[in-house]
Amino acid sequence: MSIEITSTQNPQVKELLRLRKRSARERERRFLIDGLRDLQRAVASGVEIEAIYFCPDQVEPDSISGLGPGIRVSPSILEKITYRDNAEGFVAVAHMRTHELAQLTISENPLILVAASIEKPGNLGAMLRTADAAGVDALLVSKPAVDLYNPNVIRSSTGTVFSVPLAVAEGSAIRDWLDERGVCGIAALPGARESLYAADLRGPIAFFLGREQDGLSAEWQAAASVHLAIPMRGLADSLNVSATAAILTYEAVRQRGGG
Amino acid sequence: MSIEITSTQNPQVKELLRLRKRSARERERRFLIDGLRDLQRAVASGVEIEAIYFCPDQVEPDSISGLGPGIRVSPSILEKITYRDNAEGFVAVAHMRTHELAQLTISENPLILVAASIEKPGNLGAMLRTADAAGVDALLVSKPAVDLYNPNVIRSSTGTVFSVPLAVAEGSAIRDWLDERGVCGIAALPGARESLYAADLRGPIAFFLGREQDGLSAEWQAAASVHLAIPMRGLADSLNVSATAAILTYEAVRQRGGG
Numbered sequence: 001m002s003i004e005i006t007s008t009q010n011p012q013v014k015e016l017l018r019l020r021k022r023s024a025r026e027r028e029r030r031f032l033i034d035g036l037r038d039l040q041r042a043v044a045s046g047v048e049i050e051a052i053y054f055c056p057d058q059v060e061p062d063s064i065s066g067l068g069p070g071i072r073v074s075p076s077i078l079e080k081i082t083y084r085d086n087a088e089g090f091v092a093v094a095h096m097r098t099h100e101l102a103q104l105t106i107s108e109n110p111l112i113l114v115a116a117s118i119e120k121p122g123n124l125g126a127m128l129r130t131a132d133a134a135g136v137d138a139l140l141v142s143k144p145a146v147d148l149y150n151p152n153v154i155r156s157s158t159g160t161v162f163s164v165p166l167a168v169a170e171g172s173a174i175r176d177w178l179d180e181r182g183v184c185g186i187a188a189l190p191g192a193r194e195s196l197y198a199a200d201l202r203g204p205i206a207f208f209l210g211r212e213q214d215g216l217s218a219e220w221q222a223a224a225s226v227h228l229a230i231p232m233r234g235l236a237d238s239l240n241v242s243a244t245a246a247i248l249t250y251e252a253v254r255q256r257g258g259g
Numbered sequence: 260m261s262i263e264i265t266s267t268q269n270p271q272v273k274e275l276l277r278l279r280k281r282s283a284r285e286r287e288r289r290f291l292i293d294g295l296r297d298l299q300r301a302v303a304s305g306v307e308i309e310a311i312y313f314c315p316d317q318v319e320p321d322s323i324s325g326l327g328p329g330i331r332v333s334p335s336i337l338e339k340i341t342y343r344d345n346a347e348g349f350v351a352v353a354h355m356r357t358h359e360l361a362q363l364t365i366s367e368n369p370l371i372l373v374a375a376s377i378e379k380p381g382n383l384g385a386m387l388r389t390a391d392a393a394g395v396d397a398l399l400v401s402k403p404a405v406d407l408y409n410p411n412v413i414r415s416s417t418g419t420v421f422s423v424p425l426a427v428a429e430g431s432a433i434r435d436w437l438d439e440r441g442v443c444g445i446a447a448l449p450g451a452r453e454s455l456y457a458a459d460l461r462g463p464i465a466f467f468l469g470r471e472q473d474g475l476s477a478e479w480q481a482a483a484s485v486h487l488a489i490p491m492r493g494l495a496d497s498l499n500v501s502a503t504a505a506i507l508t509y510e511a512v513r514q515r516g517g518g
Contacts (some may be wrong), residue, residue: 126501129498130498131493132494133489133495135492158495160494163494230509233392234391234422235304235391235418235419236418238388240415244505247506250489250506254510258456258490258492
Protein backbone atom coordinates (compact mmCIF):
# COMPACT_ATOMS: atom_id res chain seq x y z
CA MET A 1 0.00 0.00 0.00
CA SER A 2 1.22 3.47 -0.76
CA ILE A 3 1.65 6.42 1.55
CA GLU A 4 -1.66 8.23 1.82
CA ILE A 5 -0.49 11.57 3.21
CA THR A 6 2.75 13.29 2.26
CA SER A 7 1.89 16.99 2.43
CA THR A 8 2.11 18.81 5.74
CA GLN A 9 -0.55 21.11 4.27
CA ASN A 10 -3.02 18.23 4.27
CA PRO A 11 -6.16 19.30 6.18
CA GLN A 12 -6.18 16.10 8.27
CA VAL A 13 -2.64 16.84 9.44
CA LYS A 14 -3.58 20.38 10.36
CA GLU A 15 -6.57 19.13 12.32
CA LEU A 16 -4.38 16.69 14.16
CA LEU A 17 -1.81 19.34 15.07
CA ARG A 18 -4.57 21.45 16.58
CA LEU A 19 -5.29 18.61 19.02
CA ARG A 20 -1.96 19.32 20.73
CA LYS A 21 -3.82 22.19 22.42
CA ARG A 22 -6.11 21.59 25.34
CA SER A 23 -8.70 24.09 24.07
CA ALA A 24 -9.04 22.27 20.75
CA ARG A 25 -9.22 18.88 22.46
CA GLU A 26 -12.03 20.08 24.68
CA ARG A 27 -13.91 21.71 21.82
CA GLU A 28 -13.63 18.70 19.55
CA ARG A 29 -13.78 16.04 22.28
CA ARG A 30 -10.86 14.28 20.60
CA PHE A 31 -7.26 13.73 21.69
CA LEU A 32 -4.00 12.11 20.64
CA ILE A 33 -2.22 8.97 21.82
CA ASP A 34 1.52 8.68 21.13
CA GLY A 35 2.63 5.43 22.72
CA LEU A 36 1.87 1.82 21.75
CA ARG A 37 1.28 0.62 25.31
CA ASP A 38 -1.00 3.58 25.92
CA LEU A 39 -2.89 2.90 22.68
CA GLN A 40 -3.30 -0.78 23.55
CA ARG A 41 -4.63 0.12 27.00
CA ALA A 42 -7.00 2.70 25.50
CA VAL A 43 -8.42 0.08 23.14
CA ALA A 44 -8.63 -2.52 25.94
CA SER A 45 -10.55 0.05 27.97
CA GLY A 46 -13.07 0.72 25.21
CA VAL A 47 -11.75 4.09 24.01
CA GLU A 48 -12.92 4.72 20.44
CA ILE A 49 -9.98 5.18 18.06
CA GLU A 50 -10.77 7.34 15.04
CA ALA A 51 -7.54 6.83 13.12
CA ILE A 52 -3.90 5.80 13.52
CA TYR A 53 -1.49 7.87 11.46
CA PHE A 54 1.58 5.71 11.05
CA CYS A 55 4.82 5.60 9.16
CA PRO A 56 5.38 2.09 7.78
CA ASP A 57 9.18 2.47 8.09
CA GLN A 58 8.95 3.27 11.78
CA VAL A 59 6.34 0.94 13.21
CA GLU A 60 5.50 -2.68 12.45
CA PRO A 61 2.02 -2.39 10.86
CA ASP A 62 1.04 -5.67 12.57
CA SER A 63 1.57 -4.11 15.99
CA ILE A 64 -1.13 -1.53 15.39
CA SER A 65 -3.47 -3.42 13.10
CA GLY A 66 -6.69 -4.20 14.85
CA LEU A 67 -6.32 -1.19 17.13
CA GLY A 68 -7.97 1.26 14.71
CA PRO A 69 -8.18 2.39 11.07
CA GLY A 70 -4.64 3.03 9.79
CA ILE A 71 -3.52 5.90 7.58
CA ARG A 72 -0.02 5.73 6.11
CA VAL A 73 2.00 8.93 6.34
CA SER A 74 5.50 9.96 5.28
CA PRO A 75 8.36 10.29 7.81
CA SER A 76 8.22 14.09 7.54
CA ILE A 77 4.51 14.11 8.42
CA LEU A 78 5.11 11.81 11.37
CA GLU A 79 7.93 13.99 12.64
CA LYS A 80 5.64 16.99 12.50
CA ILE A 81 2.77 15.38 14.42
CA THR A 82 4.85 13.56 17.04
CA TYR A 83 4.89 14.92 20.58
CA ARG A 84 8.44 15.80 21.67
CA ASP A 85 10.62 12.71 21.60
CA ASN A 86 7.73 10.28 22.01
CA ALA A 87 8.17 8.94 18.49
CA GLU A 88 6.91 5.38 18.30
CA GLY A 89 6.09 5.52 14.61
CA PHE A 90 2.46 6.57 14.91
CA VAL A 91 0.00 9.04 16.39
CA ALA A 92 -3.58 7.95 17.07
CA VAL A 93 -6.63 10.18 17.23
CA ALA A 94 -9.22 9.04 19.77
CA HIS A 95 -12.56 10.20 21.09
CA MET A 96 -12.84 11.55 24.62
CA ARG A 97 -15.30 10.02 26.98
CA THR A 98 -17.32 12.06 29.45
CA HIS A 99 -16.39 11.91 33.13
CA GLU A 100 -19.51 12.78 35.08
CA LEU A 101 -20.09 11.75 38.67
CA ALA A 102 -23.52 10.47 37.60
CA GLN A 103 -21.89 7.92 35.30
CA LEU A 104 -19.95 6.19 38.06
CA THR A 105 -20.98 2.87 39.52
CA ILE A 106 -19.37 2.07 42.84
CA SER A 107 -19.38 -0.99 45.05
CA GLU A 108 -21.22 -1.38 48.37
CA ASN A 109 -18.04 -0.64 50.27
CA PRO A 110 -16.05 1.68 48.07
CA LEU A 111 -12.44 2.79 48.22
CA ILE A 112 -12.12 6.15 46.45
CA LEU A 113 -9.34 8.65 45.77
CA VAL A 114 -9.98 12.37 45.40
CA ALA A 115 -7.38 14.47 43.57
CA ALA A 116 -8.16 17.88 45.05
CA SER A 117 -6.32 20.41 42.90
CA ILE A 118 -3.44 18.22 41.79
CA GLU A 119 -1.45 20.35 39.34
CA LYS A 120 1.33 18.21 37.94
CA PRO A 121 0.52 15.74 35.17
CA GLY A 122 3.22 13.40 36.50
CA ASN A 123 1.64 13.26 39.94
CA LEU A 124 -1.83 12.61 38.53
CA GLY A 125 -0.32 9.93 36.29
CA ALA A 126 1.37 8.20 39.24
CA MET A 127 -1.87 8.39 41.23
CA LEU A 128 -3.76 6.81 38.32
CA ARG A 129 -1.30 3.90 38.27
CA THR A 130 -1.82 3.43 42.00
CA ALA A 131 -5.62 3.67 41.57
CA ASP A 132 -5.51 1.09 38.78
CA ALA A 133 -3.25 -1.31 40.69
CA ALA A 134 -5.24 -1.06 43.91
CA GLY A 135 -8.52 -1.50 42.06
CA VAL A 136 -10.15 1.56 43.59
CA ASP A 137 -13.81 2.23 42.81
CA ALA A 138 -13.07 5.66 41.40
CA LEU A 139 -10.66 8.55 41.19
CA LEU A 140 -12.47 11.88 41.48
CA VAL A 141 -10.70 14.97 40.15
CA SER A 142 -11.76 18.39 41.42
CA LYS A 143 -11.94 21.41 39.11
CA PRO A 144 -9.97 23.32 38.02
CA ALA A 145 -8.34 20.09 36.96
CA VAL A 146 -5.29 19.03 35.06
CA ASP A 147 -6.40 18.01 31.57
CA LEU A 148 -6.81 14.22 31.70
CA TYR A 149 -5.90 14.07 28.02
CA ASN A 150 -2.63 15.96 28.42
CA PRO A 151 0.05 13.77 26.78
CA ASN A 152 2.07 13.76 30.01
CA VAL A 153 -0.90 12.45 32.00
CA ILE A 154 -1.48 9.68 29.44
CA ARG A 155 2.17 8.72 29.39
CA SER A 156 2.90 8.96 33.12
CA SER A 157 -0.27 6.97 33.85
CA THR A 158 1.01 4.30 31.38
CA GLY A 159 -2.47 4.40 29.84
CA THR A 160 -4.31 3.64 33.09
CA VAL A 161 -6.08 6.99 32.62
CA PHE A 162 -8.27 5.00 30.22
CA SER A 163 -9.09 2.17 32.60
CA VAL A 164 -9.56 3.80 36.02
CA PRO A 165 -13.17 4.94 36.67
CA LEU A 166 -12.84 8.71 36.63
CA ALA A 167 -15.02 11.74 37.22
CA VAL A 168 -14.16 15.43 37.03
CA ALA A 169 -16.38 17.84 38.98
CA GLU A 170 -16.43 20.88 41.24
CA GLY A 171 -15.15 20.18 44.73
CA SER A 172 -18.55 20.89 46.28
CA ALA A 173 -20.25 18.45 43.90
CA ILE A 174 -17.70 15.76 44.78
CA ARG A 175 -18.21 16.31 48.51
CA ASP A 176 -22.03 16.14 48.13
CA TRP A 177 -21.79 13.01 46.02
CA LEU A 178 -19.63 11.30 48.66
CA ASP A 179 -21.92 12.43 51.51
CA GLU A 180 -25.02 11.10 49.76
CA ARG A 181 -23.37 7.71 49.47
CA GLY A 182 -22.20 7.61 53.08
CA VAL A 183 -18.53 7.65 52.09
CA CYS A 184 -16.22 8.82 54.88
CA GLY A 185 -13.67 11.45 53.79
CA ILE A 186 -10.15 10.97 55.12
CA ALA A 187 -7.36 13.54 55.05
CA ALA A 188 -3.72 12.84 55.87
CA LEU A 189 -2.46 15.87 57.79
CA PRO A 190 0.89 16.43 59.49
CA GLY A 191 -0.62 17.46 62.81
CA ALA A 192 -3.32 14.79 63.10
CA ARG A 193 -3.48 12.87 66.38
CA GLU A 194 -4.51 9.51 64.99
CA SER A 195 -1.88 7.46 63.16
CA LEU A 196 -2.76 5.97 59.80
CA TYR A 197 -1.89 2.59 61.29
CA ALA A 198 -4.36 2.94 64.15
CA ALA A 199 -7.26 3.76 61.82
CA ASP A 200 -9.86 1.35 60.50
CA LEU A 201 -9.93 1.69 56.72
CA ARG A 202 -12.28 -1.21 56.00
CA GLY A 203 -15.46 0.82 55.48
CA PRO A 204 -16.59 3.08 52.61
CA ILE A 205 -13.82 5.69 52.43
CA ALA A 206 -12.37 8.39 50.22
CA PHE A 207 -8.84 9.74 50.63
CA PHE A 208 -8.54 13.48 49.93
CA LEU A 209 -5.22 14.41 48.29
CA GLY A 210 -4.23 18.05 48.03
CA ARG A 211 -2.22 20.41 45.97
CA GLU A 212 1.54 19.84 45.63
CA GLN A 213 2.53 23.30 46.78
CA ASP A 214 0.35 23.93 49.81
CA GLY A 215 -1.47 20.70 50.60
CA LEU A 216 -5.15 20.13 51.17
CA SER A 217 -7.25 23.32 51.26
CA ALA A 218 -9.17 24.34 54.40
CA GLU A 219 -12.38 23.37 52.61
CA TRP A 220 -11.24 19.83 51.96
CA GLN A 221 -9.74 19.51 55.44
CA ALA A 222 -13.08 20.55 56.97
CA ALA A 223 -14.95 18.10 54.75
CA ALA A 224 -12.84 15.17 55.98
CA SER A 225 -14.49 13.31 58.89
CA VAL A 226 -11.19 11.69 59.78
CA HIS A 227 -7.73 13.24 59.98
CA LEU A 228 -4.82 10.83 60.02
CA ALA A 229 -1.07 11.27 60.38
CA ILE A 230 1.42 9.31 58.32
CA PRO A 231 4.38 8.75 60.68
CA MET A 232 7.05 11.35 59.86
CA ARG A 233 10.45 11.05 61.47
CA GLY A 234 12.57 13.32 59.31
CA LEU A 235 13.34 16.92 58.57
CA ALA A 236 10.37 17.51 56.28
CA ASP A 237 6.70 17.58 57.22
CA SER A 238 5.22 16.22 54.02
CA LEU A 239 5.61 13.59 51.33
CA ASN A 240 5.18 13.80 47.59
CA VAL A 241 1.42 13.70 46.96
CA SER A 242 1.56 10.58 44.81
CA ALA A 243 3.67 8.84 47.48
CA THR A 244 1.03 9.84 50.05
CA ALA A 245 -1.70 8.44 47.78
CA ALA A 246 0.23 5.17 47.44
CA ILE A 247 0.79 4.77 51.20
CA LEU A 248 -2.84 5.50 52.09
CA THR A 249 -4.37 3.42 49.31
CA TYR A 250 -2.22 0.38 49.94
CA GLU A 251 -2.78 0.49 53.70
CA ALA A 252 -6.51 0.30 52.87
CA VAL A 253 -5.82 -2.57 50.44
CA ARG A 254 -3.91 -4.40 53.19
CA GLN A 255 -6.63 -3.90 55.79
CA ARG A 256 -9.30 -5.02 53.34
CA GLY A 257 -7.50 -8.31 52.83
CA GLY A 258 -6.26 -7.43 49.37
CA GLY A 259 -2.80 -8.79 50.09
CA MET B 260 24.43 48.68 52.19
CA SER B 261 25.00 49.11 48.50
CA ILE B 262 24.73 46.56 45.73
CA GLU B 263 28.03 44.74 45.46
CA ILE B 264 27.68 43.21 42.00
CA THR B 265 25.96 44.88 39.05
CA SER B 266 27.93 43.68 36.04
CA THR B 267 27.04 40.37 34.44
CA GLN B 268 30.68 40.28 33.37
CA ASN B 269 31.73 39.98 37.01
CA PRO B 270 33.96 36.90 37.39
CA GLN B 271 31.98 35.64 40.41
CA VAL B 272 28.78 35.70 38.34
CA LYS B 273 30.44 33.79 35.54
CA GLU B 274 31.72 31.20 37.99
CA LEU B 275 28.25 30.82 39.40
CA LEU B 276 26.65 30.35 35.98
CA ARG B 277 29.12 27.57 35.24
CA LEU B 278 27.69 25.67 38.22
CA ARG B 279 24.45 25.16 36.29
CA LYS B 280 26.36 22.37 34.52
CA ARG B 281 26.86 18.99 36.13
CA SER B 282 30.42 18.70 34.87
CA ALA B 283 31.43 21.99 36.50
CA ARG B 284 29.65 21.04 39.74
CA GLU B 285 31.53 17.78 39.90
CA ARG B 286 34.86 19.36 39.07
CA GLU B 287 34.51 22.15 41.59
CA ARG B 288 32.55 20.17 44.19
CA ARG B 289 30.17 23.11 44.53
CA PHE B 290 26.50 23.54 43.60
CA LEU B 291 23.62 26.00 43.69
CA ILE B 292 20.52 26.22 45.88
CA ASP B 293 17.57 28.23 44.57
CA GLY B 294 14.80 27.85 47.15
CA LEU B 295 14.56 29.20 50.69
CA ARG B 296 13.16 26.00 52.19
CA ASP B 297 15.88 24.02 50.44
CA LEU B 298 18.55 26.42 51.71
CA GLN B 299 17.21 26.23 55.27
CA ARG B 300 17.23 22.45 55.14
CA ALA B 301 20.75 22.42 53.71
CA VAL B 302 21.98 24.59 56.57
CA ALA B 303 20.05 22.51 59.13
CA SER B 304 21.76 19.43 57.68
CA GLY B 305 25.23 20.92 57.95
CA VAL B 306 25.86 21.79 54.31
CA GLU B 307 28.52 24.47 54.06
CA ILE B 308 27.21 27.62 52.35
CA GLU B 309 29.89 29.62 50.58
CA ALA B 310 27.78 32.65 49.63
CA ILE B 311 24.21 33.81 49.10
CA TYR B 312 23.79 36.13 46.12
CA PHE B 313 20.60 38.05 46.82
CA CYS B 314 18.62 40.95 45.51
CA PRO B 315 17.44 43.11 48.42
CA ASP B 316 14.27 44.12 46.54
CA GLN B 317 13.23 40.51 46.06
CA VAL B 318 14.01 38.75 49.30
CA GLU B 319 13.72 39.89 52.92
CA PRO B 320 17.39 40.02 54.01
CA ASP B 321 16.33 38.78 57.48
CA SER B 322 15.04 35.54 55.96
CA ILE B 323 18.48 34.61 54.70
CA SER B 324 20.69 36.24 57.30
CA GLY B 325 22.42 33.64 59.40
CA LEU B 326 22.24 31.08 56.60
CA GLY B 327 25.48 32.18 54.96
CA PRO B 328 27.57 35.18 53.85
CA GLY B 329 25.35 37.51 51.76
CA ILE B 330 26.37 39.32 48.58
CA ARG B 331 23.98 41.98 47.24
CA VAL B 332 23.34 41.84 43.51
CA SER B 333 21.22 43.84 41.09
CA PRO B 334 17.90 42.49 39.72
CA SER B 335 19.47 41.90 36.31
CA ILE B 336 22.22 39.76 37.84
CA LEU B 337 19.69 37.78 39.83
CA GLU B 338 17.58 37.17 36.74
CA LYS B 339 20.63 35.86 34.95
CA ILE B 340 21.68 33.42 37.66
CA THR B 341 18.20 32.14 38.59
CA TYR B 342 17.21 28.66 37.46
CA ARG B 343 14.11 28.75 35.26
CA ASP B 344 11.20 30.25 37.18
CA ASN B 345 12.58 29.33 40.59
CA ALA B 346 13.19 32.97 41.50
CA GLU B 347 13.04 33.42 45.24
CA GLY B 348 15.27 36.46 45.31
CA PHE B 349 18.57 34.66 45.84
CA VAL B 350 20.91 31.93 44.67
CA ALA B 351 23.24 30.25 47.15
CA VAL B 352 26.54 28.55 46.39
CA ALA B 353 27.25 25.54 48.59
CA HIS B 354 29.91 22.89 48.97
CA MET B 355 29.20 19.30 48.00
CA ARG B 356 29.72 16.59 50.52
CA THR B 357 31.12 13.21 49.60
CA HIS B 358 28.78 10.23 49.52
CA GLU B 359 30.91 7.15 50.10
CA LEU B 360 29.56 3.87 51.43
CA ALA B 361 32.39 3.88 53.96
CA GLN B 362 31.06 7.09 55.51
CA LEU B 363 27.68 5.62 56.40
CA THR B 364 26.75 4.60 59.91
CA ILE B 365 23.76 2.34 60.11
CA SER B 366 21.74 0.97 63.02
CA GLU B 367 21.78 -2.63 64.27
CA ASN B 368 18.60 -3.39 62.37
CA PRO B 369 18.69 -1.15 59.33
CA LEU B 370 15.99 -0.21 56.84
CA ILE B 371 17.66 0.83 53.58
CA LEU B 372 16.50 1.93 50.13
CA VAL B 373 18.53 1.28 46.99
CA ALA B 374 17.86 3.44 43.92
CA ALA B 375 19.14 1.10 41.21
CA SER B 376 19.38 3.18 38.03
CA ILE B 377 16.63 5.69 38.81
CA GLU B 378 16.75 8.19 35.94
CA LYS B 379 14.23 10.92 36.68
CA PRO B 380 15.17 13.66 39.16
CA GLY B 381 11.51 13.91 40.23
CA ASN B 382 11.37 10.23 41.14
CA LEU B 383 14.62 10.39 43.12
CA GLY B 384 13.31 13.53 44.83
CA ALA B 385 10.06 11.81 45.85
CA MET B 386 12.05 8.79 47.08
CA LEU B 387 14.24 11.09 49.17
CA ARG B 388 11.18 12.62 50.81
CA THR B 389 9.90 9.14 51.61
CA ALA B 390 13.32 8.10 52.94
CA ASP B 391 13.46 11.21 55.13
CA ALA B 392 9.92 10.79 56.45
CA ALA B 393 10.35 7.09 57.17
CA GLY B 394 13.69 7.68 58.86
CA VAL B 395 15.54 5.08 56.81
CA ASP B 396 19.15 4.33 57.69
CA ALA B 397 20.36 5.18 54.19
CA LEU B 398 19.46 5.64 50.56
CA LEU B 399 22.05 4.04 48.28
CA VAL B 400 22.23 5.24 44.70
CA SER B 401 23.83 3.01 42.07
CA LYS B 402 26.02 4.42 39.29
CA PRO B 403 25.49 5.73 36.68
CA ALA B 404 23.42 7.95 38.93
CA VAL B 405 21.25 11.00 38.53
CA ASP B 406 23.25 13.98 39.78
CA LEU B 407 22.17 14.48 43.40
CA TYR B 408 22.89 18.19 43.01
CA ASN B 409 20.66 18.62 39.96
CA PRO B 410 18.29 21.51 40.78
CA ASN B 411 15.27 19.31 40.09
CA VAL B 412 16.49 16.70 42.60
CA ILE B 413 17.02 19.39 45.25
CA ARG B 414 13.64 20.95 44.61
CA SER B 415 11.58 17.78 44.24
CA SER B 416 13.21 16.37 47.39
CA THR B 417 12.21 19.62 49.18
CA GLY B 418 15.78 19.78 50.47
CA THR B 419 15.72 16.30 52.06
CA VAL B 420 18.59 15.40 49.71
CA PHE B 421 20.70 17.21 52.33
CA SER B 422 19.38 15.31 55.36
CA VAL B 423 18.97 11.71 54.21
CA PRO B 424 22.13 9.59 54.69
CA LEU B 425 23.22 8.97 51.11
CA ALA B 426 25.88 7.04 49.28
CA VAL B 427 26.58 6.75 45.56
CA ALA B 428 28.50 3.69 44.36
CA GLU B 429 28.71 0.98 41.73
CA GLY B 430 25.93 -1.59 41.99
CA SER B 431 28.40 -4.37 42.80
CA ALA B 432 29.93 -2.31 45.63
CA ILE B 433 26.47 -1.64 47.06
CA ARG B 434 25.56 -5.32 46.92
CA ASP B 435 28.84 -6.32 48.63
CA TRP B 436 28.38 -3.68 51.30
CA LEU B 437 24.87 -4.95 52.08
CA ASP B 438 26.03 -8.58 52.11
CA GLU B 439 28.87 -7.85 54.51
CA ARG B 440 26.37 -6.29 56.91
CA GLY B 441 23.88 -9.13 56.69
CA VAL B 442 21.23 -6.93 55.10
CA CYS B 443 18.57 -8.86 53.19
CA GLY B 444 17.84 -7.50 49.72
CA ILE B 445 14.16 -7.34 48.75
CA ALA B 446 12.78 -6.80 45.25
CA ALA B 447 9.14 -6.09 44.42
CA LEU B 448 8.41 -8.02 41.25
CA PRO B 449 5.09 -8.48 39.42
CA GLY B 450 5.36 -12.25 39.23
CA ALA B 451 6.54 -12.94 42.78
CA ARG B 452 4.61 -15.58 44.74
CA GLU B 453 4.85 -14.00 48.16
CA SER B 454 2.69 -10.97 48.87
CA LEU B 455 4.25 -7.92 50.46
CA TYR B 456 1.71 -8.27 53.23
CA ALA B 457 2.73 -11.84 54.05
CA ALA B 458 6.40 -10.92 54.41
CA ASP B 459 8.26 -10.16 57.61
CA LEU B 460 10.00 -6.81 57.17
CA ARG B 461 11.21 -6.39 60.74
CA GLY B 462 14.81 -7.49 60.19
CA PRO B 463 17.77 -5.76 58.49
CA ILE B 464 16.45 -5.13 54.96
CA ALA B 465 17.12 -3.14 51.80
CA PHE B 466 14.49 -2.53 49.14
CA PHE B 467 15.87 -2.55 45.59
CA LEU B 468 14.09 -0.07 43.30
CA GLY B 469 14.67 -0.24 39.57
CA ARG B 470 14.69 1.88 36.49
CA GLU B 471 11.46 3.66 35.44
CA GLN B 472 11.41 2.24 31.94
CA ASP B 473 12.21 -1.41 32.39
CA GLY B 474 12.24 -2.12 36.12
CA LEU B 475 14.89 -3.85 38.17
CA SER B 476 17.76 -5.34 36.16
CA ALA B 477 18.45 -9.09 36.15
CA GLU B 478 21.53 -8.43 38.29
CA TRP B 479 19.56 -6.70 41.01
CA GLN B 480 16.78 -9.26 40.82
CA ALA B 481 19.30 -12.05 41.33
CA ALA B 482 20.90 -10.21 44.23
CA ALA B 483 17.58 -9.97 46.07
CA SER B 484 17.09 -12.81 48.57
CA VAL B 485 13.38 -12.11 48.73
CA HIS B 486 10.96 -11.38 45.90
CA LEU B 487 7.63 -9.86 46.89
CA ALA B 488 4.51 -8.92 44.97
CA ILE B 489 2.57 -5.76 45.63
CA PRO B 490 -1.08 -6.72 45.02
CA MET B 491 -2.04 -5.56 41.51
CA ARG B 492 -5.67 -5.75 40.44
CA GLY B 493 -5.73 -3.48 37.42
CA LEU B 494 -4.79 -3.27 33.78
CA ALA B 495 -1.14 -2.37 34.38
CA ASP B 496 1.57 -4.55 35.86
CA SER B 497 3.64 -1.90 37.58
CA LEU B 498 3.47 1.24 39.70
CA ASN B 499 5.46 4.43 39.52
CA VAL B 500 8.83 3.67 41.13
CA SER B 501 8.47 6.32 43.83
CA ALA B 502 4.98 5.01 44.66
CA THR B 503 6.50 1.52 44.95
CA ALA B 504 9.20 2.90 47.25
CA ALA B 505 6.56 4.57 49.41
CA ILE B 506 4.40 1.43 49.72
CA LEU B 507 7.34 -0.83 50.58
CA THR B 508 9.01 1.58 52.99
CA TYR B 509 5.86 2.39 54.89
CA GLU B 510 4.81 -1.25 55.19
CA ALA B 511 8.21 -1.79 56.85
CA VAL B 512 7.61 1.25 59.09
CA ARG B 513 4.23 -0.18 60.09
CA GLN B 514 5.61 -3.64 60.86
CA ARG B 515 8.45 -2.13 62.86
CA GLY B 516 5.97 -0.34 65.08
CA GLY B 517 6.67 3.07 63.65
CA GLY B 518 2.98 3.92 63.47
